[in-house]
Structures are given as structure tokens and as C-alpha cells.
Amino acid sequence: MYQFNFKYELKSLLRNGWIQLMTLLLLGLFLFAFYNGNEKVDKRKNDIQAAFNEVKESDQNMLLLLDSVQRGVEVSASRWTIPTKPMAVGNYHPRVAAMNPGPLAFVATGQSDLFSHYIKPKASGDDMALNFTEISNPVQQLFGSFDLAFVIIYLLPLIIIAFTYNVLSSEKESGTLRLLASQPISMRSWVLQKMGIRLFWVVLMIGVVLILVSVIIPSGVNIGELLPVSGVTLGYIFFWFALAFAVNLWVGSSSKNAIALIGLWLVFVLLIPSVLNQMGNALYPMPSRTLMINEMRSAKAEATKKQDQILDNFLRDHPEYAINDPNQNRSFYHRYMASQQLVREELQPVVGRFERQLQNQQQWISQLKWVSPAIIVQQELNALAGSSTKDYENYRKQVTAFAESWRQHLLPFLYNNKPFSTDDYENLPEFQYQRLTSDTTLISIIALVLIALIGVILGFLKGIGSQSTEKFITQ
């Protein structure tokens, strides 16, 4: 019976063009999504490369200038930009702190359209002034990107729904169910088989399409690296099939099934995420950025008023700099850097509040994401692509730490009144981005499969509740 069923299904699916249509549709969608994802990643790589090249060029100039000054040659540059001054190096020759894309970055745009992927922190700039957001047309951010994550999370379920909503009902509506009822097979295992065959086809087609697309658009990823993405996608597909199975057994006519499934899609993909997000915001509200500006302003105003006193305190706390403090030689930067240090320390709790609330919200989502498979998949794909909220938070932290080490590297020159020289160039700190790895992939896949199993069991319960096929027919 099983073999027969399989053959029959395959024939009918091929004859009414479903398989051909699906393959083309999937191929088109995946191709477009891959292309878009790759284009974004390429642009990101090129931008970063261009920034490095620019720094390299300006470094050559800096070394030439340094060399000239050391040999006592007159230089034409403005006095305050000559790199023997450590603050000139710190401000006019910053290093690139880049967040290079990971191998799977093309999978999900995530938060990457909001943030910059390279920053050049200056020695005198305060961390508050480090702007991590990217300039772009906000309409693009509002509409979102047509990436692989969009195809998987939003479109794949709809394709599955279109493929499965009438598995049982169409037989009922065309009257063939009565014939089937005469066969020695139970209704639920028969529906399960039909579903299994479709699941098999969808998975097979996605597999083929994935391989085809990675041949057509080489993204430099090997199939092995795509495995976690495939795993999560499979789990998600399994979930929607299970749901369709349950709905087919519980609900009735084709249209009713379709409406029920679309309703569920709406709930899982659009409503639950936005409600959870809204609740997260209500439970852990972000403090106001506009009011933060007020606090920042008054802290800075206070610091500016007391700059001399601050410098004295600073030197008291840092005797290593005070040794050769020639009081007469105190420049603007001596006072400025010391007061900036204080402002940073004072504002730390204010800035920390934002990060903490963001972490709280993230925590809240990780606890409740199990409510909707769409959220599980979104969070997981973003994490794999390295474009999640956490990744950008991690990057911000690393850049802030790097900005601090950049300053700390140059401060001894400033306070010891030691000129910066060509020999010191070698020792300038470089930024190296440490990527996060996702350790929840396996748990997510298991969770998706478990949720799917609930759907299958629900379907079976209906089957047990109405042992005879008669009920299905007469319903």
C-alpha cells in the first residue's frame, strides 16, 4: 500500500504541475535571496578593505612626516597635526576596528543594516560620540531585506501550506475518499503517508536547490558550514508539516483548512513576535535617549569647569605621569584627556543602563522564544550569520575596549611629554574582532522537532477520537 501510495502521489503531483512549480519557485526565491545576501556581504568586505587601504596610505604619510621631523627637516603640515605629538597620532591616524563578516553572514541580514561594520575610534573622542549606527535610507530598514532568513521564516511555511492544506479535504471534496475508505489502511496513517511524501519532496527540492544555488552563486561557503542552517530549516519545515497534518485531521473543508493554517501562520510569524517584543519593551523599558543627552551635557559642563582641578587629581592618582609633570608645560590635551576620563567614568552607569536593558530584553526573548518556532529560527539564523543583537553588542564592547587601549597606549607619551617616533609605530595596537559562536543551534533544532511532534500527536489524537473513517467522510 505504501509503495502504491507513493507512486500515485508522485504521479498526481507531477501531473498537476505542483512539483515543477514548486521547484521553480524555490529556485527563484533562493537564488534571489542568495544573490542579495552575497551582495550585502561583498559590499561590507569592500568597504572594510577600502578603509584599511586608506589607513595604510595615511600611515605612509605619517611615517614620512615623522621621518622628516626626526631629521630636522621643515614640514608643511599644520602644527597640531604633526605626528610627533601623540594626540595627533591618536586623532588623525586612528586604526580601523572592523567587524568582518563570518562565512554565513549572507544567510540573515538581521541587525546588520542598522550598524556600521567598521569604526575608527579617536583618542580624544569620548565613547558616547562613537556612533555605531549606519547612515542609510530608513525605508530599506523598514521594509527589511529579501534574504535567506526571510524566505525560510516567512515564505517557506506559506509554500508548505499551499502544498498541504487540502491533502485530506480534496479527496473528500472530489469523492475519492469513499474509495480510499475501502482500503485496509487507517485514515491517520494514510494522511501521515501523504504528508511524509510531500515532506520528502520539499526537503529533496530544497536540498537540490541549495546545491544548485551554491554552484550558480559561489559564496565561498562549503556545504558543511551550511549544515547548521539546513538543520534549523529542516526543523522548521517539519514543524509546519506537522501543523498541516493536525489541521487536516481536525478542521474540515479545503478553504477552512487554508484559513486555519494562514491564521496560525499569522499568529506564529507576525503576532507572537510583535506581542513579545511589545511586552519586552514594557517590562524592560529603554530609558530615554533624549533625557540621557541632558545628563551627558551636565556631566561634561561640570568637567569643563573644573578641568585644572581634575588634572591635578588625575596626576595624584597616576604618579607615574606626575614624575615629569612640568607644570608650565600643561597643554590643552593634558587637561582634556584627564577630564574626559572622569566624564567617561561618570557616564558609565548612564550608558550601562541602556546596555543592561537591552540584555534584559534579549534574556526575556531567549526565555520565551519557544512560544513561536518563527522566533526560534530567526534568533538562530541571526546568531549563525553573526548579525544578532548580541553580536553587535559584542562588537560595541570590543570597540570600546579597543578605544580605551588606544588611548592608554598614547597617554604615557602625552603625560611624559615624550614625542612619538617611527620606532613607536610598530607597537601601535591593532583591533582584532572576536566573533561569537552560536551554542544553541542543537537545542533549537531539538526544540523545533519536539514542537513538531506535538503537532503530529495532536493529529493522531483526532484519529483515535474518531476511530472509523466514516466520520471523516461524513463530516
Add this chain to the structure above:
Amino acid sequence: MIQSTLIKELRELLRDGRVRISFLIVLLLIAVATWISKTQYTITNQQYQQADNEERAVWENQGEKNPHSAAHYGTYAFKPKYPLSLVDQGVDKFTGTSIFLEAHKRNEAQFSKAADQTGLARFGDLTPDFVLLFIIPLLIVFLGYNAFTKEREMGTLVLLKSQGTPIWKLIFGKWLALFLPVFTIVFLLFIVAGIVLTNLENYGVFNWDSLGMLFLVYMGYYIIFINMVLFISLKLKKSGIALVVALATWILACLAVPKAASNIAESKHPYPTRQEFASNILQDQKEGLDGHDPWNKQAKLLEKKVLQEYKVDSLEQLPFNFDAYRMQKGEEHTAEIYLKHYKHLKTQFEEQSKLYRGLAVLSPFLPARFMSMAIANTDYATHWHFADAAENYRVELQAFLNGNFAENSAYGEWSYRANADTWKNMPQFGYDPPELGETLATNTSNLVILSVWVLGTFLLLFFTTKKL
């Protein structure tokens, strides 16, 4: 016949449990979304008022200071929230809300709300525009997909044919049966929104005209969907298939095309990155605007010119502080450089907008979305308008400060302190968004596209079917 079709259809809809549930859900969603938006609107506006007042106080109470120090100290321009954002939040969440106004530099608006949210927020927010733009068209699909297929399936089509009524009357009856419920819900929502807005304290620039226009835009958008769904139902034989096709249309129009458009716009007309943008400006500052006459060269010429004009031979003899005068000229020069680079951004933005308008052929969602945001003053163009106003104010502020410096001190007198009252003399930054007429004038193409969609789908529905 129109009337009896209408009454029959409405009665059927009322009897259908699914329809009652969907209606209830939509109403509930609208209520929750409006409530959330209203709360947010009130809080944001309070914070805006507070921040604006405090910042002004900080500015006025700087005490005695050199005007150029005050220029570096700077001030902030805050973007107010507009009343109609209650209906459509538009791109507000993705644009910054505060611009730092300082000497020598034009800054971007900082602190977008989206950057302070988790990835979950990218699924979309529960706001009235979400319900209006996505859910109600979906409701139309659910209500109308079987308008004709059910007659076919139940065999009543034969009876209808035997009546001998013209097809258009039948179609129009069904059309009305879909239109009236949608009209009622949306009308109620807009009335409630209007009442909520007029009852809020200092609701600012809200007027009923804009709300009315917004209502018309949405009605046009729904009419397009009603026409398309009925057309699909008319042409297909089975309810199930009609539903799937109608849903596919919805997905294409509301989800797929806008996202694809966003990718195409971004890759065809890309913005520079923030760092690139900054370094291009730096380049022009170093080497002069477009590579000729860097500022220090121009400054030398200026020096000569001023000396000649006043017929004196040293800067000390001038009746004003030349340092400050030169600084003002330098400021004007920098402003020009910024203008050039922002113009480039604006060109890219306009090119992208054109592309969106071109792709509106594929989706009525695009013109409706853009019109709605524009009327609600939450679109990107309004943000530009605000940013430009802030830049104008910045330029005025610099002129005021440098003017004070030049008039009241001698050349080289950097120790000059303006007295503590000076800062009050600079008027506070105020911003008025474009009026409705202006918005409509700049968005005529979107209006035209939307109207073409309405007319086109009407023609499709009423004139392509000769017999059932």
C-alpha cells in the same frame, strides 16, 4: 438586484462564524495597537518637551564664555513626534531623534529607536499601520475569496443566471458587501484616532484634513484589494484555489515586493558608509571644495580683500576681530562642503524613491505605504526636512556667535568673554513639519500611481467578464 445581492452577502457574512471571529480579532488588534501607540506618543512627547526645555536652560545658563567656546559647546535640536504618528509610525523608529549642533560640523541625527531594540523588533511592531497595511487586506482576502466560487460550488450560479440581471450589478452588489464592512471598521478607527488626538494635551499640528486624506488613501488601497480578490474569485473555479491565489497576491504585494524593492534600491543607488561619508568631507576640507582652493588659501585671499576694502594695512587696525570674521567665513565654507555631500545623499535618496515608484507597478502596497507615511509626517522626506531645518539653524547660530565675537573684541583677543545674557538672544530652535498641501504636492506621483491602481483594477473587475 444590487441591493438584494448586498443584503444577502452581508447576511451570509454575519452568519459565518469565521467572519465574526476575524472581525473581532481585527477590532481587538486595532484597539490594542492604538492604545500602545497613544501611550508611546504621550511619553515620547513628554520626554521631548522636557529634553528641549532642559537643553535650552543648559544653553542659556552657560555663563560668561568666549562665543567660540559656546559654539563648540553647541546645542541640540530634538525632533518632535507628530500627532498622526499615532496612525502611522512610518520610519520614525529608524531615524534618529536628536541632532547635535556645533561649530564646524554638521552632525547626523543620533539614537534611532531600532538600534536600541532587539532583533525581535524586526518582525514588526503592533501598531495601527501594521493592522491597516497588512491585516485588513488579509481580512479582505478572507471575506471575499469565495464570493463567486461558492455560487459555483453550491450550484446557485445557475439560478443567478436565470434571473437575467446584468453581471455588473451582481459584481457591484458583492463589491459593496465587501466594501461596507471594511469601510465601517476603518472609519471607526479614524474617528477614534481623531478624538483621541484632539483630546491629548498640546497635540500640536494635528488637523482633521490630514486625517481625512489619510483615510482616503487607505480606502483607495482597500478598494484595490477588494477588486483584485473579487476578480480572482470570478475567474477561478474552486474556492480553495481562489484562496491560495488571493493569498499569494497578498504576500507578493505586502511582503515580497517591498523587500525585494529595498534590496534593489540599496544595491542600485547605495549610500556611502558613515566613515566614507566623513572621510569624503574631510578630503574636501583639506583640498578645498571639489579640489580647488583649500580653505587656508582662500583665507589668505580673504585677508587681502578685507584689508583693501577697509584701506588699512594690518588686521589689528580693522574695526572688528578678524579672527572671528575669518572663522565665520570658514564656517560658511564648511557649510557649503556639507551641503554638497548631503546633496549627494539626497540624490541617492531621490533615485531610490524613483525606483520604489517604478516598482509600484507590481504592488499597490508601495504607493499606499509612502502616501500614508508622508501624510503622517513620518516619512524619510520629513526627516530630511527636519535635518535641513536643524542645519539652517546651526548656520544661523554660528553666524550669531561669530558676529558677537567679531563685533565685541579686537584681533587676537581670544580671551574675550561674552556676557552671560548673550545666549538668550539667540532664538530657540523651532520646527514645523510640511503642511498637508505641500506634502500632497511632493507626492503627486504616488497619488497618481495609487489612482491608476484603483481605476485599473475596477476596469479589470467590471469589464473583463462578459458571462459567468
